[in-house]
Amino acid sequence: MDRPELGFLLSRLMREVMAREKPILDAAGLEMWDYAVLTALAESDAPTQAQLAASTGRDKTRLIGNLDRLEARGMVAREPDPADRRNRIVSLTSVGAKVLRGCRDAIEAMEAELLADLDPADRAAFERALTALAERSR
Amino acid sequence: MDRPELGFLLSRLMREVMAREKPILDAAGLEMWDYAVLTALAESDAPTQAQLAASTGRDKTRLIGNLDRLEARGMVAREPDPADRRNRIVSLTSVGAKVLRGCRDAIEAMEAELLADLDPADRAAFERALTALAERSR
DNA sequence: GATGATCGTAAGCGTGTGTAGATGATCCGT
DNA sequence: ACGGATCATCTACACACGCTTACGATCATC
Numbered sequence: 001m002d003r004p005e006l007g008f009l010l011s012r013l014m015r016e017v018m019a020r021e022k023p024i025l026d027a028a029g030l031e032m033w034d035y036a037v038l039t040a041l042a043e044s045d046a047p048t049q050a051q052l053a054a055s056t057g058r059d060k061t062r063l064i065g066n067l068d069r070l071e072a073r074g075m076v077a078r079e080p081d082p083a084d085r086r087n088r089i090v091s092l093t094s095v096g097a098k099v100l101r102g103c104r105d106a107i108e109a110m111e112a113e114l115l116a117d118l119d120p121a122d123r124a125a126f127e128r129a130l131t132a133l134a135e136r137s138r
Numbered sequence: 139m140d141r142p143e144l145g146f147l148l149s150r151l152m153r154e155v156m157a158r159e160k161p162i163l164d165a166a167g168l169e170m171w172d173y174a175v176l177t178a179l180a181e182s183d184a185p186t187q188a189q190l191a192a193s194t195g196r197d198k199t200r201l202i203g204n205l206d207r208l209e210a211r212g213m214v215a216r217e218p219d220p221a222d223r224r225n226r227i228v229s230l231t232s233v234g235a236k237v238l239r240g241c242r243d244a245i246e247a248m249e250a251e252l253l254a255d256l257d258p259a260d261r262a263a264f265e266r267a268l269t270a271l272a273e274r275s276r
Numbered sequence: 277g278a279t280g281a282t283c284g285t286a287a288g289c290g291t292g293t294g295t296a297g298a299t300g301a302t303c304c305g306t
Numbered sequence: 307a308c309g310g311a312t313c314a315t316c317t318a319c320a321c322a323c324g325c326t327t328a329c330g331a332t333c334a335t336c
Binding site: 087 | 292293294295301302303
């Protein structure tokens with residue numbers, strides 16, 4: 001009943017996950033935020049930069065630099081929205097999709113290893129509960 | 139099978155938890171780190187500042203400011219270690235313990251509310267798995 | 277006793293982060 | 307056609323963070 005608090009547990013686990021993700025992203029030459037942007041891009045459809053900033057939680061002025069670098073490496077494309085030419089529609093290129101797929105596979109394998117020691121039923125419940133909680137607070 | 143990644147889920151949930159903790163700590167005039175220090179202090183016994191820094195994960199030079207403020211408000215006491223006077227032994231005062239207890243109760247209530255919607259079995263498994271994972275990666 | 281190590285403290289550095297204008301292009305309502 | 311609003315961008319700023327260095331006090335060892 002008197003377990004450590006959620007915040008402490010979450011932050012500790014989060015640090016662990018990030019530490020394990022870092023070498024994977026380093027190998028692909030990506031920063032954490034680059035990866036978050038690519039992931040958000042793969043899930044949402046033709047977002048404007050403001051929408052992308054909102055969905056990733058990144059500050060919109062900071063997002064610009066990430067997009068600059070990703071665009072220079074041919075992973076994303078910025079094109080003016082034909083419907084409203086003030087907007088820039090960001091899209092994932094085939095190169096970007098390929099890099100993202102590689103990182104995502106490696107990260108999923110890392111996560112599987114991290115969760116391997118859990119009781120299978122607990123693990124399923126953990127993932128279910130975490131997804132529900134994260135989904136609700138959006 | 140293709141759920142969002144752990145890192146994203148964790149960071150999202152973490153932001154939610156912190157957002158809910160903030161008003162509680164604000165009411166007590168505490169920063170996040172202050173609260174982490176007080177909590178660590180309640181659990182460990184007569185720690186030196188270096189030990190406290192290690193157990194909280196805070197940089198030892200950054201810890202000083204927190205202790206200064208907590209000490210000025212009468213929540214912690216710093217005394218030279220009689221066994222080795224280079225060390226300063228930090229302890230929780232009765233005032234500090236009282237403030238900590240109040241925050242902790244409020245935060246536990248907040249967490250209970252946050253988790254209330256979960257299936258009871260899932261919730262128990264979630265807490266169990268999270269504790270195990272956080273424990274292992276220490 | 278002299279030397280080297282350890283602890284708490286202070287100050288500086290580089291980085292990451294959010295905010296606040298200012299600008300140019302563009303859209304919208306009148 | 308005009309004025310106000312919106313979007314991406316740039317610049318400057320303040321701030322928190324962790325890391326490094328330096329210093330004085332203290333201990334441990336020879």
